[in-house]
Amino acid sequence: MSTYTSATDADRRAMLDEIGAMSIEQLFADIPGTLRLDRPLALPAGMAEQEVYEHLKELAARNVSAEDEISFLGAGMYDHYVPSLIDTLLSRSEFLTPYTPYQPEISQGGLQVMFEYQTAISELTGLPVSNASVYEGPSAVGAAAYLAKLANGRPRVLASRGVHPHSRETLTTLARGYGQTVEEIPLAAGATDLDALTAALGDEVSAVVLQQPSFLGTVEDIAALTAAAKTAGAIVICACDPIPLGILEPPGAQGVDIAVGEGQTLGNRLDYGGPSFGFFAAAQEHLRRMPGRIAGETVDVDGKRGFVLTLQTREQHIRREKATSNICTSQALNALAGVVYLGWLGRSGLVELGELLLQRTAYARETLCALDGVEALHEQPIVREFAVRLPGVDVDAVVERLAAEGINAGYRLGRSYPEYADGLLIALTEQRTRAQIDRFAEALGNALAAERGAAPAGVGA
Amino acid sequence: MSATTPHPAASAPGAGRSAIAAADDTLTIYERSQPGRHAFVAPALDVPERPLDELLPARLRRTMPAQLPEVSEPELVRHYHRLSKRNFDLDTGFYPLGSCTMKHNPKLHERVAALPGNARLHPLQDVKRAQGALELMWNLQESLGEIAGLPHVSLQPSAGSHGELAGVLLTRAYHEDRGEHRTKVLTPDTAHGTNPATVTMAGYEVVKVGTNADGGVDVDDLRAKADEQVACLMLTNPSTLGLFDPNIAEIAEIVHGVGATLYYDGANLNAIMGITRPGDMGFDIVHFNLHKSFTQPHGGGGPGAGPIAVSERIEPYLPRPQVVRREDDEAGFAFDLDEDRPKSIGKLRGFQGNYGVFVRSYAYIRSLGAEGLREASEVAVLNANYLLALLKRAGVAEYLPVAYDRVCMHEFVLSGAPMKRELGIRTLDLAKRLLDFGVHPPTVYFPLLVDEALLIEPTETETKETLDRFAEIVATILREAAEDPEIARNAPYSTPVRRLDEAAAAKRPVIRQPL
Numbered sequence: 001m002s003t004y005t006s007a008t009d010a011d012r013r014a015m016l017d018e019i020g021a022m023s024i025e026q027l028f029a030d031i032p033g034t035l036r037l038d039r040p041l042a043l044p045a046g047m048a049e050q051e052v053y054e055h056l057k058e059l060a061a062r063n064v065s066a067e068d069e070i071s072f073l074g075a076g077m078y079d080h081y082v083p084s085l086i087d088t089l090l091s092r093s094e095f096l097t098p099y100t101p102y103q104p105e106i107s108q109g110g111l112q113v114m115f116e117y118q119t120a121i122s123e124l125t126g127l128p129v130s131n132a133s134v135y136e137g138p139s140a141v142g143a144a145a146y147l148a149k150l151a152n153g154r155p156r157v158l159a160s161r162g163v164h165p166h167s168r169e170t171l172t173t174l175a176r177g178y179g180q181t182v183e184e185i186p187l188a189a190g191a192t193d194l195d196a197l198t199a200a201l202g203d204e205v206s207a208v209v210l211q212q213p214s215f216l217g218t219v220e221d222i223a224a225l226t227a228a229a230k231t232a233g234a235i236v237i238c239a240c241d242p243i244p245l246g247i248l249e250p251p252g253a254q255g256v257d258i259a260v261g262e263g264q265t266l267g268n269r270l271d272y273g274g275p276s277f278g279f280f281a282a283a284q285e286h287l288r289r290m291p292g293r294i295a296g297e298t299v300d301v302d303g304k305r306g307f308v309l310t311l312q313t314r315e316q317h318i319r320r321e322k323a324t325s326n327i328c329t330s331q332a333l334n335a336l337a338g339v340v341y342l343g344w345l346g347r348s349g350l351v352e353l354g355e356l357l358l359q360r361t362a363y364a365r366e367t368l369c370a371l372d373g374v375e376a377l378h379e380q381p382i383v384r385e386f387a388v389r390l391p392g393v394d395v396d397a398v399v400e401r402l403a404a405e406g407i408n409a410g411y412r413l414g415r416s417y418p419e420y421a422d423g424l425l426i427a428l429t430e431q432r433t434r435a436q437i438d439r440f441a442e443a444l445g446n447a448l449a450a451e452r453g454a455a456p457a458g459v460g461a
Numbered sequence: 462m463s464a465t466t467p468h469p470a471a472s473a474p475g476a477g478r479s480a481i482a483a484a485d486d487t488l489t490i491y492e493r494s495q496p497g498r499h500a501f502v503a504p505a506l507d508v509p510e511r512p513l514d515e516l517l518p519a520r521l522r523r524t525m526p527a528q529l530p531e532v533s534e535p536e537l538v539r540h541y542h543r544l545s546k547r548n549f550d551l552d553t554g555f556y557p558l559g560s561c562t563m564k565h566n567p568k569l570h571e572r573v574a575a576l577p578g579n580a581r582l583h584p585l586q587d588v589k590r591a592q593g594a595l596e597l598m599w600n601l602q603e604s605l606g607e608i609a610g611l612p613h614v615s616l617q618p619s620a621g622s623h624g625e626l627a628g629v630l631l632t633r634a635y636h637e638d639r640g641e642h643r644t645k646v647l648t649p650d651t652a653h654g655t656n657p658a659t660v661t662m663a664g665y666e667v668v669k670v671g672t673n674a675d676g677g678v679d680v681d682d683l684r685a686k687a688d689e690q691v692a693c694l695m696l697t698n699p700s701t702l703g704l705f706d707p708n709i710a711e712i713a714e715i716v717h718g719v720g721a722t723l724y725y726d727g728a729n730l731n732a733i734m735g736i737t738r739p740g741d742m743g744f745d746i747v748h749f750n751l752h753k754s755f756t757q758p759h760g761g762g763g764p765g766a767g768p769i770a771v772s773e774r775i776e777p778y779l780p781r782p783q784v785v786r787r788e789d790d791e792a793g794f795a796f797d798l799d800e801d802r803p804k805s806i807g808k809l810r811g812f813q814g815n816y817g818v819f820v821r822s823y824a825y826i827r828s829l830g831a832e833g834l835r836e837a838s839e840v841a842v843l844n845a846n847y848l849l850a851l852l853k854r855a856g857v858a859e860y861l862p863v864a865y866d867r868v869c870m871h872e873f874v875l876s877g878a879p880m881k882r883e884l885g886i887r888t889l890d891l892a893k894r895l896l897d898f899g900v901h902p903p904t905v906y907f908p909l910l911v912d913e914a915l916l917i918e919p920t921e922t923e924t925k926e927t928l929d930r931f932a933e934i935v936a937t938i939l940r941e942a943a944e945d946p947e948i949a950r951n952a953p954y955s956t957p958v959r960r961l962d963e964a965a966a967a968k969r970p971v972i973r974q975p976l
Contacts, residue, residue, distance in 0.1 A: 003833040004565045004922045005840045011925045015847040024839045027846050027868055030705040031737050041735045042607050046830030049569050056824055060578030062593030064586060067577035075585055076811060083500075085538050091571060093552035094545035099561050100762040102904075104963075105956040106549035106896055108487075110761040113544060116490050119973040123527040129972065133763070135619035138811040146662065166811035173780075173807035177630050177663040219521050249523050262811065271574075272594050273584030273812025274619070275764030287970065293762060298966035301951075305487040306958040310966040316622070316658035317907070321667040326658035329620040329752060333760030336541075343490050343537050347529045349501030355513070356503055362516050363508035381517050403590070411585055434507040 003046075066270065069403070070436045074385050074427020075215070075411035076137065076164050077264045077273065080243070081431055083344050086267045086337050095336055100293070100329070104308045105300075110332065111307035114295035117339040124245045124342075125259035126252025127281040131292040133335040134327060137262025138167040140278030141239050142174035143291050143325060144258040145207050147282070148235040149178055150289050150324060154206035158234070160185045160192040160225075162214030165416040167239055171209065180206060190378020190387070191218045192225055201232035210256075211239040212248065216378060216413075216425065217361075217385035219248065226255040242266055242279070242338075244383040246345075247354035258282045267341025268334050277331035277338060288314060291325030293332075353430060357384040361428050364437045368426070371441060373448040377413075377423050385427040387413060387420070393451045395422055401447035407440055486547070486957070490530045490540050491974045500534040528976040547957045548761070549901055555927050557848075559872045559904035559916025560653065560701055562731045562753035564837075567828065570756065570821035579820055584812035588797050594816060595796030598784045601823045602768075608730075608834070609747045609770035610740025615779045616768040617814040621728055622655040624748025624767030625695070627780060629663035630806045631746060631771065632693045632722045634778040638804060641720070643692035649678055651702055651908045653728060656695045665692060672910060676865035677706040680715070687719045697726040698742065699733070699870035701908045701916065703845065713743025722746060722775070730754045731920070732842055732871035735835030745772045751815075755822035766818035777804040782813065840921035841871040844928060848919050849873045851932035860884060860939050864911040871920070877913030884939065885946040888913040891938060893960065894952035898934045 007015070012024070021027060028036075047055070066079040073079075090096065094109060101107030101114075114132040121130035134140045145157050157180050159168050172182045185197045185208075192210060201208075208229040213219050226236045238251040240261040245251075251259040264276035282290060288311065296310030316323040345353060365386045369376050377387035390398060395412050402409040413423030428437075513522070532540070550556075556563035574580065582594055602614035618624035629646065636643050645668045646660040657667045668686055671679035678696070687694075694716045699705045706712065716723045725744040731754040739747045751757045752765030759765070771779065782798040789795035798813065829837060849869055852861060860880035863873060877888035886894075892902035892915075904916035919928055942949050953959060 003829055003836045003840070004567060005837065006922075006924045007840050007843065012843065015843055015925060018850045019843075019846045020850070021846070021868075024843050027842050028705075028736060029868060030707050030870075031733075032707055032710065035710065035737045035742055037610075037736060037738055037741065041831035041834060043604055043831040043834070044827065046833040047827055049828065052824050052827050053569060053573060055827060056573040056597075056820065057576060059593035059597050060573070060576040062596070063578040063582045064590035065578050065581040066583060067581045071583060073583045073585055077584055079581065079583065085534060087575075089538070089541045089545070092542070092545045094548040094550045095761055096571075096758045097551035097566055098548055098556075098761050098901075099558060099563065099759040102558075103549075103892070103896065103902060104961050105893070105953050105958055106901070107547075107761075108957050109544035109546065109548035112487070112489065112547070113541075113761075115972070116974070119489075119491060119976070120527075120529060122973045123529060123976070135623060136810055139619065139623070139809065164811070166808055169781075169808040170810055173630065173809055174626075174662075176806075177626070177633065179664050219517065221521070223520075245523075246527065247517070247523055249521055250527070269580040269817070270583050271580055272582040272586075272591065272816035274810075274815035275766075275817050277764075294970075294972055296966040297971040298962045300958040300961045302959055304958050306961045308961045308963050308966050310963065310970055310972065313967075316654040318654070319658070320654045321657035321661045323654070323658040323661070326622040326626060326655050326662050327620070328622045328653075328655050329750075329759075329763045329765040331619075331760075331764045332762035333758075334764055336761070339490075340537065340541060343530050343532060343540075344500045344534070345529065346499045346501055346531050347494075347526050348531070349499055349503065350529060351526050352501070352503040356506060358513070358516050359506060359508050359510060362511060381521060383517070399587075403587070408583070408586070430504050433504070437508075 069406045069408050071408040072410045072426045072440060073408045075425055076166065076262060077270055078427055078429050079270060079431055080265055080429045082267055082269055085344065086340055089340055090333060090337055095333060101309060104306065108306060111295045113336050113339060115297060115307050117335050118295065120339050120342045121279045121281050124242055125281040126250030127259055128284050129287045129290060130281040131290050131294050133331045134278040134280050134292050135331060136274060136276050136278045137239060138164060138170040140260035140280055141167040141209060141237065142171045143280065144237040144260045145171055145175060145180065146178055147258060147286060147289050148207035149180055151235060151286065152206050154204050155180055156205045157182045157207050157209060158185050158200055158205055159209040160211065161187050162192050162216060162218060162220065163209055163211040163239060164215050190216050190380045192220055194224060194228060197225060198228050201229065201234065203232060205232055205234040207235045207237050209237045212251065213241060213244055213383055213385065216387045217382045218378060218380035219383060222251060222256060223254040230255060244354060246350035263334065263338050266338035268337050275331060275334055277334035289324050290314060292327045292330055356430055357428055361386060364426065364428060367437060367441045368444060371445045377420065385425060387423055387425050389422045390424060391422050393448060395424060397451055398447045401450060402443050405443045407443050486543065489974050490532060491976060493532055493536055493540060494530040496531055498531045498533050500532065500537055554899050555923060555931055556901040557903050557917050557919050558901060559918040560728050562918060562920055564756060564920040565922035566756050566758040567825065570824050573824050574817045574820045592796055595784055597823055598819055599786055599796055601819050602784060604826045605749055605768055606770050608734055610738025611747055611770035611772055613776040613779060614768055614770045615783065616819055617780045617809050618767035618769060619810055619815055620763065620765040621748055621750040621767045622659060623809060624769050625655055625659040626662060627769050627809055628724045628746040628748060629659055629693060631775050631778045633663060634806045635722065635775055636692055643690050645691050647686060647691055647694040649696065650910050651700050652695060652697065653701060653726060656726060676702045676704045677708055678712055680708055680711060683712060684715055687715050689719055691719055691721045693722045693724050695724040695726060697729050699729045702865055702874050703869040703872035704865060704867055705870055709742045728753060729871065732838055734838040735831060736838055745775055751818050751822040756825045757818045757821050764815055764818060766815040778806050780809050781805045781807060837921045844919040844921060844923055845869050845871050845873055848917065848928045848932065851928065852935060856936050857939060872916060872918035874908065874911050875915045876911050877915060881913055884942040886942045886949040888915055890949040890952065894938045894949040895934065896953040897955045900931060900934060
């Protein structure tokens, strides 16, 4: 058992003498006896480091990770390759172990990272103002709607059904607190229905929430949707996957007011869903309503260039109940991974990666949809993810058959879209090769044939 | 940074270098960019290439690439390596930042979090193939529930402030389910800023409760303000003054008497693990800061995690999904994610929470066990009281008196008001001068009700020698200020940059690199 403490018996005696106390027990005298825990906590006994390692290794071995199978599972987090230099840089104690840079003189590294990160997010989204990270993607959508509420005070939020189900549900949870209602805009042919959006708009609409690409992989016509929303004076929020943004028209150029998103794809591990980071960028007029930390450039008393946390009068530790958000600890280390990753990809690399995904995803959609029993769920343009239907078979059973072959077939859309009970959402990263796509197609073909053969005898193989 | 008294004239390690070299230290990655350089090599295109226009209409495509830097891998590594050296960190030295619990971050935790079964596990993996992760989460839930003395835990919130928001939204759901519509939430004037900010985001009005002469909640003021419109009292105990409120049972009675919930801000849990439990004190909802008491590295401002533990009456409203253990014929039991929670407040974020943080905190709890956690809290309180005793000695106490002269818990508050009056240096100046001695300053100017406050939390992982040295440094700075206050007023001298113009940064914000 290690407590990572170093107080020896002699230390304790000397320290208690200095305090003027007889025992450590005496230091807890303010806690009434009736409230004391009169037994040890019911927890397992402590263990040596190597025993803890063995235990955690054994638990981890019971998970099937992207290391163990060929995974086409995405739906919000993606198995991109994380370059080695990220592990090296993030494990540096100077990045790993300090807290929020309250003392800028000894935090220039972290503050400059924030500044560089803000620049990169601003470039990706085409919006002038970025903060230094929020928690993650779906809660960033909720934070963006809160900004819209602060800006225009209107009560309704419209969210496309193409927005990630977790984002829509998080938005609904948070909006109930700050007093907005969330309504859904349906999809038509796999994309946000512009006519339905137009019909739902009105001067009570605070914000319209879109996603690019949508949960179904569709590259949405953000410009057209945004133009419609703007006629009703609504603030447009777009949740974006940052990798496709390398080749897609940036939301800022399409009139979007606030771009947010899940940053996991930028150099962060899957980690069973976190920690990653959320990004948050906005038009200039929202600068003083932004949530979270923002680093700014300045000079020191000697005229040397330096960076500080700035515009802190927005923040909870200064403004308390009048703050623009309650966020304090965000995701600085994950945002560092993000900016290092973007530097690693570089100007041309982000485009090359996007185009590679575009080509391989197109190949995968074509190859899979050529199979007997597979149909495209929609024909919209896609970059890295697409949806198919497997009509007439039990999708769960098909997915299980593929899992037995070491292939993770993707996300069963029926888990969150009852109207697509036979749907499968398939994602690619640069780690999925043509050979793997071909193997997937072969295995899927076999599984479908087997299921069709098995079906008359009863489903549930 | 030097261990002996740094002379104010002695300047940065870089002072002897040329101006060119010094300026080079602050170049951004964008300023190091040269057209044509790159680190990334794309995997080969192994599928038949099709024209872009066929795949993605030109009007949807970007016409100009994002202006990311163009740098080689060696430059990229050197740049961020160099930036890292411009940070002070916990592995370098003492970091007594009050209310932040800057305790040692065990290195084992990075190793286990990086195991591929954790690091490359997709959050939507079928639960059948994520049993190890779910068991870990379930075990962590059980452990946190036991530590809090509350039976039900959700790991979902991403940080303390997110846990607070969860707690207030749970309160709202609880009251609404009973047909009650309440409008106010009480917070003490000593509260963390996140508390009142959370209350506003959750749609309530903040009502402040005063502090009594002993540093506890002013019970009469609480009684006067507690009415049927009050939804919740948010409390930190020990408070941000580092004091345990002995009236907690009476406070709980008043709050419950008007049908409100009692919320525990777990930022200060490090004082009481295994000694007393929020649930036993009468709290309904607790949040934990896994990046404080449970050793998740602070990362320069995250990631953290802010799980919550709640009482039976709040359980139905917990966020979705919940990790549950079900009976199973084959394995005895199996773990699952339960989405079917009709009264739930819903999701607070995507997926299951900051799992990588859970791995580290679980490893910590398994390393220490019941006995170790209690010892950690005992030594945290011993260290704080010892440092307080040292700072009560002549030469310090007359300038930096303790704000409330009682036995403290894991942290304590000094007031720099006499120092400012007698020596002409402010708390800020003392903090900046500490930087020259290789120490991270305490939290300053918080809590707000103490003039020129210094909130000092040494944690249990510091040695007696470190505390002795810190007390000596403070005494040295005060002696120095008595002779020449200008030294502290102009500090620091040995840091990569000196005092920065924050006013100019806020007035004309430059928050991105012009490209």
